[in-house]
Amino acid sequence: MAYIEFDDSLRVGNRVIDQEHEMLISYINLLQKAVENKASSGIVEKVVDGLVDYTKTHFFVEEELMKAYAYPDMDSHMLAHEKFRQQANALVESLAKGEAVDLPAVLAFLKQWLTAHILKIDARFADFLKDKSMS
Ligand SMILES: [Fe+2]
Numbered sequence: 001m002a003y004i005e006f007d008d009s010l011r012v013g014n015r016v017i018d019q020e021h022e023m024l025i026s027y028i029n030l031l032q033k034a035v036e037n038k039a040s041s042g043i044v045e046k047v048v049d050g051l052v053d054y055t056k057t058h059f060f061v062e063e064e065l066m067k068a069y070a071y072p073d074m075d076s077h078m079l080a081h082e083k084f085r086q087q088a089n090a091l092v093e094s095l096a097k098g099e100a101v102d103l104p105a106v107l108a109f110l111k112q113w114l115t116a117h118i119l120k121i122d123a124r125f126a127d128f129l130k131d132k133s134m135s
């Protein structure tokens, strides 16, 4: 069983956003496998880099949609993204420097953060887009 199952409970009803969330979850599942299989630090670093890059792209897509549709909760949603971006950058930096990183704790954080963000913050935005016939 995957570390995070992407099923209907995580779908927000917007085709593009759902596809990107599924991809993000694939990256987290890949990282979990790499950690479980005690992959080399080089592999772990590559998977984390891929995950962080894709996350930034995904945030950009959501943020551009929020701006295009003048989403009223844009500021708080973008702030949540920004906090995550900072944590992700710190993680990438630590790995690049070869610092000891508690990867199981990182995975638990990623799982908790992403599922909570999707269910609370992205779902609200997707509902707004549905009202604008943008699903
Ligand atoms: Fe978001």
Ligand SMILES: [Fe+2]
Binding pocket: 017, 021, 058, 062, 118, 122
């Ligand atoms: Fe999202």
